[in-house]
Structure formats: structure tokens, C-alpha cells
Amino acid sequence: MSDIAHDEHLHESTGIETRKLAMWIFLSSEFMFFGALISNYLLFKGRVGYPEPYPSEMFDIPFTSVSSFVLLMSSLTMVLADHAIHRDDQRATRTWIVATALLGMVFLSGQAFEFTEFVLHDPPMKISTNPAASAFFTLTGFHGMHVLIGVIMLLTLAGTSFRKGRLSTATGLNLESVALYWHFVDIIWIVIFTVVYLIK
Amino acid sequence: MASTTAPASTIFRRPKQTSGWMSWLTTVDHKKIGIMYGYSAFFFFILGGLEALILRLQLAGPNGTVLDANEYNAMFTMHGTTMIFLFVMPVGAAFFNYMMPLMIGARDVAFPRMNALSFWIFIFGGIFLYSSFLFGTTGPPAGGNLPGGATDASWLGSTINGGWFMYQPNAGPRFSTGTVLDFGAIGLQILGLASLISAVNFIATIFNMRAKGMKLLRMPVFVWMTLVVAFLLLFSLPIIAVALFMVTFDRQLGTLFFDTFQGGDAILWQHLFWLFGHPEVYILILPAMGIVSETLPVFSRKPLFGYPAVVFAGAAIGFLGFGVWAHHMFASGITPVAQAAFGLATMTIAVPTGIKIFNWMGTMWMGKIKFTTPMLFSLGFVALFVIGGLSGVTHSIVPADWQQTDTYYIVAHFHYVLFGGAIFGIFAGLYYWFPKLTGRMLSERLGKLHFWLMFVGMNLTFGPMHWLGLQGMVRRTWKYPEEYNFGTWNMVVTVGAYTIALSILVFMINWVRSKRRGAESGMDPWDARTIEWSIPNPTPEWNFGVNPEVQALDDWWHRKYDEDDEGRPVRKAEADATIAQFHDQGVNPPAPIHLPSPSYFPFLAGSAFLAIGYGVIYHTKGWGLPLLAFGVILLLSSMIGWSLEPIEEEHEEVHA
Amino acid sequence: MTTDAPIKPHPSPKQYVQIAVILAVLTGVEVGLYYIEQAGVSSRIVYPTLIVLAALKFVIVVAFYMHVRYEKSLIARFFTVGFVGALMLYTVVLGTFGVLAALGG
Numbered sequence: 001m002s003d004i005a006h007d008e009h010l011h012e013s014t015g016i017e018t019r020k021l022a023m024w025i026f027l028s029s030e031f032m033f034f035g036a037l038i039s040n041y042l043l044f045k046g047r048v049g050y051p052e053p054y055p056s057e058m059f060d061i062p063f064t065s066v067s068s069f070v071l072l073m074s075s076l077t078m079v080l081a082d083h084a085i086h087r088d089d090q091r092a093t094r095t096w097i098v099a100t101a102l103l104g105m106v107f108l109s110g111q112a113f114e115f116t117e118f119v120l121h122d123p124p125m126k127i128s129t130n131p132a133a134s135a136f137f138t139l140t141g142f143h144g145m146h147v148l149i150g151v152i153m154l155l156t157l158a159g160t161s162f163r164k165g166r167l168s169t170a171t172g173l174n175l176e177s178v179a180l181y182w183h184f185v186d187i188i189w190i191v192i193f194t195v196v197y198l199i200k
Numbered sequence: 201m202a203s204t205t206a207p208a209s210t211i212f213r214r215p216k217q218t219s220g221w222m223s224w225l226t227t228v229d230h231k232k233i234g235i236m237y238g239y240s241a242f243f244f245f246i247l248g249g250l251e252a253l254i255l256r257l258q259l260a261g262p263n264g265t266v267l268d269a270n271e272y273n274a275m276f277t278m279h280g281t282t283m284i285f286l287f288v289m290p291v292g293a294a295f296f297n298y299m300m301p302l303m304i305g306a307r308d309v310a311f312p313r314m315n316a317l318s319f320w321i322f323i324f325g326g327i328f329l330y331s332s333f334l335f336g337t338t339g340p341p342a343g344g345n346l347p348g349g350a351t352d353a354s355w356l357g358s359t360i361n362g363g364w365f366m367y368q369p370n371a372g373p374r375f376s377t378g379t380v381l382d383f384g385a386i387g388l389q390i391l392g393l394a395s396l397i398s399a400v401n402f403i404a405t406i407f408n409m410r411a412k413g414m415k416l417l418r419m420p421v422f423v424w425m426t427l428v429v430a431f432l433l434l435f436s437l438p439i440i441a442v443a444l445f446m447v448t449f450d451r452q453l454g455t456l457f458f459d460t461f462q463g464g465d466a467i468l469w470q471h472l473f474w475l476f477g478h479p480e481v482y483i484l485i486l487p488a489m490g491i492v493s494e495t496l497p498v499f500s501r502k503p504l505f506g507y508p509a510v511v512f513a514g515a516a517i518g519f520l521g522f523g524v525w526a527h528h529m530f531a532s533g534i535t536p537v538a539q540a541a542f543g544l545a546t547m548t549i550a551v552p553t554g555i556k557i558f559n560w561m562g563t564m565w566m567g568k569i570k571f572t573t574p575m576l577f578s579l580g581f582v583a584l585f586v587i588g589g590l591s592g593v594t595h596s597i598v599p600a601d602w603q604q605t606d607t608y609y610i611v612a613h614f615h616y617v618l619f620g621g622a623i624f625g626i627f628a629g630l631y632y633w634f635p636k637l638t639g640r641m642l643s644e645r646l647g648k649l650h651f652w653l654m655f656v657g658m659n660l661t662f663g664p665m666h667w668l669g670l671q672g673m674v675r676r677t678w679k680y681p682e683e684y685n686f687g688t689w690n691m692v693v694t695v696g697a698y699t700i701a702l703s704i705l706v707f708m709i710n711w712v713r714s715k716r717r718g719a720e721s722g723m724d725p726w727d728a729r730t731i732e733w734s735i736p737n738p739t740p741e742w743n744f745g746v747n748p749e750v751q752a753l754d755d756w757w758h759r760k761y762d763e764d765d766e767g768r769p770v771r772k773a774e775a776d777a778t779i780a781q782f783h784d785q786g787v788n789p790p791a792p793i794h795l796p797s798p799s800y801f802p803f804l805a806g807s808a809f810l811a812i813g814y815g816v817i818y819h820t821k822g823w824g825l826p827l828l829a830f831g832v833i834l835l836l837s838s839m840i841g842w843s844l845e846p847i848e849e850e851h852e853e854v855h856a
Numbered sequence: 857m858t859t860d861a862p863i864k865p866h867p868s869p870k871q872y873v874q875i876a877v878i879l880a881v882l883t884g885v886e887v888g889l890y891y892i893e894q895a896g897v898s899s900r901i902v903y904p905t906l907i908v909l910a911a912l913k914f915v916i917v918v919a920f921y922m923h924v925r926y927e928k929s930l931i932a933r934f935f936t937v938g939f940v941g942a943l944m945l946y947t948v949v950l951g952t953f954g955v956l957a958a959l960g961g
Contacts, residue, residue: 013410014930018310022404024931025434028938029396033438035942036472040446040457043468043955050456050463065887072883072913076876079921080869128454131463138449156840183922187914194910198890199903407930435941471949522945526952538952 023177027184034188037142041135041196050130051123056200058118058125067110068193071147074103075186082179085167093175094161100182101154104147111144136196143192146185153178215798226798228312231739233319234298235637240323241290246704247330248282251275253701260694262682270338271357272678274380280364281384284484285391286326288622292487293318293395295629296402296426298636302732302739303420305411305748310404312796313842314397320806321394328813329387332359332380339377360384363676365477366447368458368469373451382817385447390809392437392444399433402426411731413750417511420730421504424511425490428518432479432486435522440476443469452816470532474525482521484618485585486514488625489556492578495632496560498728499575500567501769503754506559513552513559520549530598531605539598546596553589557582572726573647577628580655584620588613591666606676609669615662627654627707634711635725639737640718646710653703660696664689723783729757735786745789801842808835866926875920882913 012018045056081096115137118125127137157175161167167175215226224232255275258264267275301309309315336358360380362371371381406427410419449455450464458464497504504510526534526542534542560582569575591613595601604610627650634642669675673686680686724733731748734756752758760775772778808831815828867875886909893902919925924932 012408013414014407014928016408016928016930018404018408021408021931022310022400024934025400025403028934029400029434029438031938031942032435032945033442035946036439036442039946039950040442040468042950043465043953044457044463046955047463061887061890065883069880069883072879073876075879075917075921076872079872083866083869083872086866127449128456131456131459131465134449134455134457138446138455142445152836156843160844180922183917187917190910190913190917194886194906198886198906200899435938465953467953471952475945475949522941534952 017174017176019174019177020180023174023180027180030184030188034139034143034191037135037139038191038195041132041139044131044135047131050132052130053121053123053125054130054132055118055125055136055196056132058121059197060114060117061197063110063114064193064197067107067114068189070103070110071107071186071189074100074107075183077103078179078182082176085175090161090166093167094158097154097158097161097175101151101158104151104154104182108144108147108151111140139192139196143185143188146188150178150182150185153181215800223798225803226316226800228308228316228796228798228802229741230297230301230308230312230315231741231743233315234294234296236319237290237294237297237322240326241287241294244282244286244290244326248279248287249701249704251279251282253697255279256694256697258678259680259690261691262680262684262687264679267678268354268357269678270361271354273361273363273676274357274359276676277360277363277384281329281360281388283618284364284480285388286329288484288618288626289391289395290322291626292429292483293322293398295422295487295491295626295633296398296429299633299732300402300423300426301405301409302636302735302743303423303730304406304409304414305731305744305750306405306409307743307793308796309401310409311401313799313802314401316799316802317805318394318398318401320803321397321809322391324806324810325387325390325394328390328810329360329383332383332387336360336380336383337378338380341375342373342377360387365473366469367473368447368450368466369460369464371447372458372464373454374459374461379817382448382451385444385451386813386816389441389444389448390813392441393809395433396437396441399430399437402430403434406430411744411748411750413755417508418750418753418755420490421493421507421510421514422487422490425486425493425514428514429483429486432483432518432521436476436479436483439472443472443476446472448816452819467529467532467534470529471525474528475522477528478525479518479521481614481617482517484622485625486517488581488622488629489514491625491629491632492560492581493556494730495574495578495628496563497754498632498726499570499572499578500564501570501727502563502567503729503757504559505562505565506555507753509555510559513555516552517549517556520545520552524549527596527601530601543596543598547593550589550593557586557589572631573642573644573651574628574632574726576648576651577624577631580651581621581624581628584616584624584658588616588618588620591616604669606674607669608665608673608675611675612662612665612669615665619658619662624654624658627651632726633732634714635721635737636732636739638715638718639721640714641721641725642714642718643710646706646713650703650706650710653699653706657696657699657701657703660699661693662696664692664696668693723786724756724779727760729754731756734759734782736783740786742789742793742795745785745787745793746791799842799845801838801845805835805838805842808832808838866923867920872920875916879913879916882909885909 012021014021045054048054077096077099081093081100084090084092084096125133127134157167157178215222224236227233254266255272258266258272258275297309297315301307333355338358338361358378358380360383362376362381362384366381366384369375371384406419406423446455446457447469450457450459456462456464458466458469460466493504493510524542524546526538527546530539530542591609595604595610595613631642631647634640668686668689671684671686673680673684680690721737723736725737726733731750734748735744748755757769759778760772761769762772764770811827811831811834813831815824815826815831818824819828886906889902889906889909893899918935924935
């Protein structure tokens with residue numbers, strides 16, 4: 001999603017590259033999105049007296065800690081890819097992009113496993129079991145959806161890189177913007193991990 | 201700087217058409233997109249207007265028999281939803297698209313293809329919403345003896361019917377069992393996505409694409425208001441997106457967010473909705489405020505009085521607009537502390553609004569006012585908006601608001617600000633900028649007829665609603681008995697509504713005739729102040745033949761006028777030569793200009809949302825999930841094709 | 857990328873790895889605190905600490921990996937407006953529901 005109406009006199013009035021600026025603008029609105037979802041969960045998790053089980057009884061903290069750690073480390077590989085492209089090191093860029101996408105997929109598999117565990121538990125915790133469960137699945141599900149979109153963007157970048165032999169920063173999907181998006185999804189998970197999982 | 205990447209080797213051959221319907225389908229030109237926004241918004245304006253006229257037939261006298269209760273619910277819901285989401289917002293987008301790049305001296309918006317994507321998502325969202333007339337179903341409440349709407353067999357009654365704010369749990373799965381509210385929730389979601397994308401695009405454009413010397417405080421007020429609106433959209437749309445997802449999940453997946461029987465919360469919906477809904481009303485009115493801040497100085501032949509104050513007040517309205525949402529909920533049982541706090545916060549909004557009105561008056565004071573049609577509409581805007589604003593302040597007093605809640609007094613208030621305000625401002629803009637589209641003028645004679653009919657009609661329609669409301673006529677009531685004595689004023693209201701319809705007819709005749717046979721406008725018909733008038737009419741494809749450099753606020757004016765010792769404008773001797781020179785370089789650009797190439801992908805990606813929407817609603821049917829999958833794949837493949845397609849093909853130079 | 861020359865030079869890969877180690881350690885401490893609370897230490901001590909740790913991780917990622925520390929201040933402002941705005945709005949919403957009082961007590 002990156003194209004710029006450019007002409008011979010293109011300049012950036014703010015001095016910030018336009019695609020990067022747009023990504024920051026978009027991310028600032030994402031706070032409102034996840035803020036609403038987290039608030040939902042905080043509102044409903046304390047309303048007891050509806051069919052059990054509640055999410056807080058179901059969490060597998062060691063498991064989720066590992067997948068949180070995986071997502072955190074994917075931010076490292078992402079920033080290394082970003083660093084490599086700025087030095088035009090195409091091999092390293094490609095390696096780190098693929099590594100980030102793989103770590104993202106590991107996180108998603110972990111989430112799929114977690115959801116399956118909850119649903120297959122006896123008694124099951126489904127999205128329709130109680131409002132707290134509804135809020136939990138909606139929040140973490142939307143976060144997972146964001147990770148998935150990030151993985152797709154990373155794979156698109158990797159594909160472009162293999163097809164054309166190189167990634168350019170000048171045109172097309174911009175690695176730097178994708179990196180910003182990826183880190184953002186990570187910091188949202190930092191909040192979710194603490195507020196939803198660790199604090200009862 | 202020509203694009204240096206390899207030639208596009210995407211799925212399709214790149215579209216090349218510059219005329220005919222294909223050129224519109226694939227265009228990424230902000231002007232063509234603006235025009236398409238404008239015409240489609242006007243089309244929906246007609247539909248929303250017809251719905252209002254049907255409502256007024258029903259209410260013209262006591263015990264109306266034109267509609268039944270269900271049909272009435274459907275009509276007022278569609279009227280409000282259409283006017284807000286399918287008319288005022290997109291017509292604002294039309295002005296932003298067409299005018300904003302011209303006013304900051306840019307060739308296009310920052311992301312032309314994303315701009316086209318916004319438009320197509322909007323169009324398909326609108327089609328989706330209106331397709332509920334064909335496919336929507338209504339049903340009785342689930343689970344036994346609950347009150348609520350019965351099944352309605354008529355097509356008029358089987359469309360979205362929960363009110364534009366879809367209060368829960370009434371619009372949830374328990375009380376509204378048909379599919380119409382799925383159309384409502386998903387349709388609004390799609391429309392919101394369109395606005396969010398354009399908000400990002402406009403903010404990036406205004407921050408990064410300004411001409412040389414166009415500092416932030418040299419931007420026309422209209423551009424400032426575009427920026428504020430874009431920020432309001434940016435921060436408020438995600439909230440309604442979450443709320444609409446929650447409704448959709450409640451209805452489709454069995455979540456319990458708003459099911460008060462099983463722990464859900466009805467007030468949560470009101471919070472989330474009005475967190476969005478209140479900024480939304482400023483999203484609707486600020487474009488009009490921007491427009492009259494352009495027209496009043498031009499037709500008073502004076503600079504805008506207190507430009508920085510107007511800009512600041514606009515930003516302050518936007519900021520405060522996020523802190524007052526709960527004044528829509530005074531009757532919902534929120535705590536007294538919250539009521540007092542939100543009442544006070546609401547009153548403070550009157551301050552920046554008052555600053556603006558004062559500054560508009562100051563602009564006209566001692567000016568040489570020319571009562572052209574755009575000026576009349578601007579004056580109408582100021583007058584009617586003041587009335588609507590004052591009745592708005594009366595809502596901020598909590599005990600008074602309890603009396604007014606859900607009466608016609610509220611209906612009167614928001615029609616004064618949205619019809620008297622937003623729509624008068626929009627028409628001022630249409631009359632003012634028509635030459636930029638066509639190179640011709642709209643007829644002043646028909647224009648004045650239009651104005652006076654609309655002004656009288658508007659006051660006949662919405663004025664008496666104040667008294668009806670205070671007499672206790674309840675909003676959203678489909679009929680009233682004779683002994684309430686509401687009949688006389690309701691008849692006046694209905695006559696007023698049809699007068700407005702007549703005035704719109706006059707406008708349409710004027711538009712069609714003037715487009716073909718109107719007087720030639722020349723380059724600067726209003727002797728205007730801002731740089732969109734420093735280029736030929738109609739606007740050339742490349743906007744500016746030479747990239748403009750701006751030296752002052754109201755740059756174009758200062759190229760034509762000096763001030764004498766007492767501050768009166770004196771036309772420079774070389775003014776006509778300046779205009780001729782700008783016209784010449786606008787028509788014959790001295791250097792070749794690169795323009796972004798058209799693309800199929802925005803249209804394809806936009807159309808995917810239609811499949812996704814139906815897929816979600818009918819996911820329990822055999823063909824629903826395949827349709828959903830098809831939509832997602834279409835969307836993904838369009839986005840990937842898009843990201844592989846260079847923004848601009850080689851050899852796309854425009855030679856005049 | 858000549859258009860956005862950073863004001864300060866970005867960290868080196870080695871520094872990025874060091875930052876990751878810090879983040880990993882902080883995560884370890886968080887998980888440890890969770891078990892300490894399970895073992896009976898008052899949540900009045902543990903929960904605020906957890907929130908501080910999460911905030912620290914958040915700030916580190918934003919400042920170093922998202923390069924806010926090295927960018928023009930406009931970006932930091934976007935970020936702050938979005939984040940602080942969301943925090944304030946939703947705090948008020950939860951406040952009107954009495955959720956915050958429940959958390960505090």
C-alpha cells in the first residue's frame with residue numbers, strides 16, 4: 001500500500017519520508033482500536049456469576065510466556081532486517097525478513113494451539129461462554145489477525161526480493177513501514193501479556 | 201525523476217484510457233475521484249431526501265396511514281444513515297479531494313491509488329448498505345414473549361431499522377432477528393474503512409506535499425479544517441470499528457457483549473458509539489466551516505479576521521469534541537459526577553465555536569460585501585448555525601436535557617446545525633468552486649431562487665420542530681393522535697420539507713444547464729485570494745503548470761493587490777499581466793510533468809468488500825463461506841498485485 | 857534513503873542484540889513476579905511492578921526498535937497523541953463503569 005504522487009520537485013515538507021509518516025499516522029489510530037478491545041476485557045473480566053470457565057482460570061502462563069518471548073525476539077530480527085536494508089545488504093535483509101515471518105508464524109501457531117485448548121477443555125471456554133470470554137477471544141483474535149497481516153506483508157517482501165533479486169527502498173511496499181507495523185503489534189502484545197495474562 | 205524500476209509485469213496490462221468509463225474506473229487523479237465522490241454523494245442525498253419526504257407524508261396529519269410502524273422505523277433509520285454516512289461525509293471527501301491538493305499547491309494527494317481505493321470502498325459500502333432493501337429480512341424477537349418489531353413483508357420495511365445509532369440490545373440478535381442489522385453493522389464498517397484510509401492519506405498529504413513556502417500557518421482555513429477532520433476520523437473510526445465488530449460478533453458468532461440477559465452491557469455500546477458519534481458531528485460540520493472561511497473573505501473583499509484564532513478554534517473544537525460524548529447519555533443513568541463534568545465540558549465547546557462566529561462577523565464588518573449566491577449560502581450558514589448552536593447549548597444543562605431527550609427539540613437542533621450548517625456550507629462551496637470543475641459559472645438567478653426557497657423551506661421544516669418537541673412530541677414516533685394538537689405544526693413542517701425538495705430541483709436544473717451553457721468563468725471569476733484560482737479553469741490534468749511558491753497567507757491576492765496607507769486594497773498595475781502569465785503557464789507547462797498511472801487494483805480491492813460483507817452475513821448458508829473466501833483472496837491478490845505495480849509507468853509524460 | 861537521514865546514528869546490530877537481551881530479562885522478571893504473587897506476596901506490590909516493567913519494555917521497543925529516539929519530534933508527537941489520547945479516553949470510560957475503583961481496591 002505504498003505509492004507516492006511524485007514528480008520532479010517532490011519534497012517532503014516535514015522531512016519525514018511519506019510512507020513512513022503515513023504508517024505512523026495509521027499506528028496512532030490503532031491505539032484507539034486496541035484500547036477499546038482491552039477496555040472491553042477489563043470491563044467484563046470482573047463480572048462474575050455467568051457460566052464458567054473464565055479466561056483467567058484457563059491461562060497457561062509458561063506456554064504464553066514462551067510465545068510472548070518469540071514475538072519479542074521477532075522484533076529483534078525485524079530491526080536487523082531494517083538495519084540491513086539501509087546498508088543495502090540484500091542477503092542479510094532477506095534472511096532476517098524470513099526469520100521474522102517464521103517467528104510470527106510460530107506465535108500464531110501458539111495462539112491457535114491455545115484457542116484449541118480452551119475450546120476443547122471440559123467444560124469448554126468458547127467465545128459464547130460468557131462476556132469475559134467473548135472479550136478475551138475478540139482481543140487476542142484481533143491481535144493475531146494483525147500478526148497474520150504482518151506475516152503476509154513480510155512474505156510479500158521476501159517474494160519481491162527473490163523475484164527481483166533485490167529490495168529497493170525507493171518504490172513498492174516499504175520495509176521500514178512494515179517494520180514499524182511489526183514492532184507496533186509487538187508492543188501491543190507487551191501490554192496484553194501483562195494486563196490480560198499476568199494481572200488477574 | 202522517472203521511475204527506474206523494471207516495467208510492470210503484473211497480472212493485467214496497465215490501463216491506459218484517459219476518457220470513457222474505463223478512465224473513471226481506473227483513475228487515480230484526485231480531481232476525478234473528487235467528482236465521483238460528489239456525484240455519488242449527491243445521488244445518496246436524493247435517496248435520503250426521498251426517505252425524508254415519505255416520513256413527512258406520514259406525519260403531515262394525525263394518525264397517518266402512509267407507513268406502518270416498521271416501515272417508519274426503516275425509513276428514519278435509512279434517512280439518518282444515508283445523510284450522515286453516504287452524503288455529508290463523502291461530499292466532504294469530495295471537497296477535500298478536489299480542493300485540498302490545489303490549495304496547498306500539490307500535484308495530487310500523497311497516495312493516489314489509496315485515494316481511489318477509499319472511493320471504491322465507499323461506493324461498494326453504499327451499495328452494500330442499500331442492498332438491504334432487496335435482501336434484508338426482519339423478524340420477531342427471539343425467545344418468547346419479548347416486545348419488539350414484527351416481521352415486515354414490505355420491501356420498504358425490510359431495511360435497516362435500528363436508528364442510526366443502533367442502540368443495543370435492541371439492535372442485537374435477541375430483539376432483531378432478521379438480517380437487516382447485519383447489513384447495517386457491516387455496511388457502516390466498510391464505509392468507516394474507506395474514511396480511515398482517506399484520513400491517513402489526507403494527513404500525510406497536508407504534512408508532506410505542501411508547495412514551497414506553504415507553511416502550516418499560510419494554509420487556507422479550508423485545508424486546516426480538512427486536517428482537523430482527518431484527525432477526528434483517524435481517532436474516532438477505530439472506536440466505532442470495534443463497536444461494530446462487537447455487534448457483528450454478537451449477531452454472527454454468539455458473543456455476549458451487549459446481551460444484557462447474559463452479562464452483556466447496553467451502556468458500553470452507548471459509550472463506544474458516542475465516543476465515535478460526537479467527533480462525528482464535528483466531522484460533518486467542520487468542512488462547511490472551512491468552506492465559509494474561504495468564501496466570506498472573498499465576497500467581503502477583506503482578509504479573514506483573526507486567521508490564527510479561526511485555525512486554533514477549529515483545532516480546539518476537534519480536541520474538545522473528544523471529551524463530551526457522554527452528553528448524549530444524560531438520560532442513561534450515568535453518575536451525577538459524570539453528568540456534571542460532561543455538561544461543563546459541553547458548555548466549553550461553545551467558546552471556540554463563538555470565536556469562529558465572531559471572526560466571521562469581523563470579516564464582514566466594514567467589508568464591501570457582494571451578495572452572490574455562494575455568499576448568500578455562507579450567510580445562511582452563519583445565521584442558521586448560530587440558532588442550532590444555541591439550542592445545542594441548552595442540551596448541556598442536564599435537567600433541561602432530560603426534558604428534551606428523544607423529543608423533536610433534539611431533531612430540530614441537529615437539523616439546524618447539519619442542514620442549516622453543513623448543507624448550506626456545502627452549497628456555498630458548490631457555487632463557489634463550480635468554475636474550477638467546469639470553467640463555467642452557475643446561474644446566479646436560479647442560484648438565488650434556490651437559496652431563498654431552501655432558506656424558507658429549511659426554517660419552515662425545522663423551526664416548528666422546536667415547539668413540537670417542547671410540547672412533548674416524541675422523536676421517532678410513527679403517528680400521533682389528534683387530541684395532542686400536533687397536527688398544525690406538523691403540516692407546516694411537511695410543507696417546509698417539500699419546499700426544500702423544490703429548491704433542490706432548482707439546483708439540479710441550474711447545475712445541468714450551467715454545465716453546458718453557463719457563462720464562461722475565466723480564470724479568477726471571484727477575484728479570489730487562494731492559489732487554487734491561480735490556475736486555469738477547468739483545472740488542467742496536471743494542476744499546476746509550474747510548481748507554485750507561496751510567499752504569504754492569501755498568496756494569490758497579494759500577487760494582485762497592494763494596500764494603501766489606510767489598509768484598503770489597491771489593485772496592482774501589473775495584476776492583469778500576472779493573471780495572464782499564470783494562465784499561460786497553467787495551460788502550457790514549460791517542462792514535462794509526470795503523473796501517476798491509472799490502476800485496476802483499487803477498484804478490484806474495493807469490490808472485494810462486497811463479497812466479504814455478503815459472505816459474513818450468509819456464512820451459515822452453503823455459499824456464504826466460499827464467497828467470503830473469494831472476497832479475502834480477491835482482496836489479498838489485489839493488494840499484492842498493487843504492491844508490485846510501480847506507481848508510474850515510463851513514458852507517461854503529459855505534453856500540452 | 858537520503859530523504860530521511862537520521863538526526864542521530866541508529867544503533868549497531870550488536871546494540872540491537874543487547875537491547876533484546878534486556879527485553880528478554882525483563883520478560884523473565886515479569887513471569888517470575890507472576891509466580892511470586894501466586895506464592896502469596898501481596899498483589900498491591902506485584903501488580904504495580906508488573907505495569908512498570910511492561911511500560912519499560914514498551915518504551916524500549918518504541919525508542920530503539922521503532923527509532924523514535926532518532927527521528928524528528930513530529931513522530932514522537934503522533935505517537936504520544938494516539939497513546940495518551942486512548943489512555944485518557946478509556947480511563948474515563950472505565951471510570952464511569954466503576955471498574956477502576958474495583959481495580960484499586
